[in-house]
Amino acid sequence: MTGTLNLKLDINGESRDVAVEPRVTLLDALREHLGLTGTKKGCDQGQCGACTVHIDGQRVLACLTLAAQAEGRAITTIEGLADPNGALHPVQSAFLEHDAFQCGYCTPGQIMSAVACIREGHTKSDNEIREYMSGNLCRCGAYSHIVAAVREAAEATS
Amino acid sequence: MRNFSYLRAQSADEARTASALAGHMVLAGGTTLLDLAKCGIAEPETVVDITHLSGLDHIEINDTMASIGALARMSAVADHPAIRAAFPAVAESLALAASAQIRNMATIGGNLLQRTRCSYFRDAAVFSACNKRHPGSGCAAIGGVTRNHAVLGTSKACIASYPGDLAVALVAFDAIVHLGDRQVPADDFFLLPENTPEHEHAFERGEIITSVTIPASPAARHSTYLKVRDRQSYEFAAASAAVGLEFEPDGKTVRDIRIALGGVASKPWRVRTIETALIGKVLEPALVRKAALLCMEGAVDHGANHYKIDLAPRVVTRAVLQLGGLS
Structure with missing residues (x-):
């Protein structure tokens, strides 16, 4: 099991083969080996949420998940969120409409987190949105617009 | 992060046997082990991935107790209606911990084994003195910035605080940590630093946490x-x-x-x-x-x-x- 692992990863509904060292995280596999750079590397230590992806529908941090651990699970990244015909996901549209970003670096993680937050039903109030989005930091401080976008997307999908 | 080998355990017995070997460390949710490996604090030669084991993620509750499998995720326990009803402090301790993403990853067994957030422990590149990392090397925290350090249970060797929330609720309600057939009261599972702060748990190599039980009470x-x-x-x-x-x-x-x-x-x-x-x-x-x-x-x-x-x-x-x- 040393050396290189040949993994088959299910990413955005596609089966992708990747050969990586055991220590390679899902985040690095996505960005450096599979050309999926939408998932961002912020702190790389589980503190900022920029690398948030979904595994089997649940939001997790790709920086603290080994690529090997994700084998056999359904991985969704920001690239897999929009409709195949190009129509944006309602949360993506809400972020645009509410200008819920400034530099945009945390945005893919914010959106992946928000999609799961809405699905979990943790959007009953602005305070609940803030609590359940607290794992996603925005150094530009666009928080008030992010909360507004999440609230509107939650209302639109309920 | 130093490279390591990856072993996907096929059974709990295989995990026990493998984890007893030198340089082998058990990997579950990864939120502690991979973080510390990136800091250079944990240096596994082989990680033994137990997340594919079946039968260790149960959440069962009856009139006398709750039993929570070691691989149950923090979020699953925090959101479990029967746990919230019969053990609200346990559910709240989990819901108020970490972030939604980490709670979806981190397991109950791994939660108990999380390491201190002492910044001197976590920064080996700058602070060589840490009795927890290197017994006998000293404690850089004593005389340092101590806002997050413990005021109870400390020793001359270590003033690191225990950072977790769940275990606080478990200790309050006399929970039992199950290591296969062996059972340890949660209060005894965590050790005082005394002269051996590197020993944090009543836990032998080759043992894995299998579940936690909590007695029901008014x-x-x-x-x-x-x-x-x-x-x-x-x-x-x-x-x-x-x-x-x-x-x-x-x-x-x-x-x-x-x-x-x-x-x-x-x-x-x-x-x-x-x-x-x-x-x-x-x-x-x-x-x-x-x-x-x-x-x-x-x-x-x-x-x-x-x-x-x-x-x-x-x-x-x-x-x-x-x-x-x-x-």
Whole structure:
């Protein structure tokens, strides 16, 4: 099991083969080996949420998940969120409409987190949105617009 | 991060056998092990991935107890309706910990084994002295910036605080940690640093946590976890309290009360002195305020963490009065 692992990863509904060292995280596999750079590397230590992806529908941090651990699970990244015909996901549209970003670096993680937050039903109030989005930091401080976008997307999908 | 080999355990026995080997470390949710590997603190030669094992992620509850599998995710336990009803302090301790993403990853077994957030422990590149990392090397925290360090249960070798929330609730309600067939009370599972801060758990190589059981009780059913911290969310406790309360039929005399503290001690800190002081008494604010001061008996501060000695009794007081309907 040393050396290189040949993994088959299910990413955005596609089966992708990747050969990586055991220590390679899902985040690095996505960005450096599979050309999926939408998932961002912020702190790389589980503190900022920029690398948030979904595994089997649940939001997790790709920086603290080994690529090997994700084998056999359904991985969704920001690239897999929009409709195949190009129509944006309602949360993506809400972020645009509410200008819920400034530099945009945390945005893919914010959106992946928000999609799961809405699905979990943790959007009953602005305070609940803030609590359940607290794992996603925005150094530009666009928080008030992010909360507004999440609230509107939650209302639109309920 | 140093490279390692990857072994996907096919059975609990294979995981036990592999984890007993030199350089082998068990990998579950990864939120502690991979973080510390990136810091250069954990240096596994082989990680033994147990997340594909079946039968270890149950959450079962009956009239006498709850049993939670070691691989149950924090979020699954925090959101479980029966746990929320019968053990609200346990559910709240999990819901108030970490972030939604980390709670979806981290397991109950791994949660118990999380390491201290002492910044001197975590920064090996700058601070070579850490008795937890290298026994005998000293403690860089003593005389350093100590705002987050423990005031209870410390030693001359180590003043690191235990950072977790769940274990505080488990200790309050007499939970049992199951290591296969061996059972250890949660309070005994966590060790004081004394002269061997590198030994944190009553845990031998080759053992894995299989489940945690929590006895049901009226106090557990009427309980809360109060967590006070520097920011409102996604932060470790400055001071926290797991409290459970049962009244006599008169609705004001204390029949049973459980109190444990987080964020202030080197391990989850049960405070039986306060419990003893309140059992059999009519609960009223002045009595609670006075009894709460007992939680800091023997406390030793290291400068910047002095505030915890004032804060912790207030956290206990607020939690008890809230539960007792007196605030």
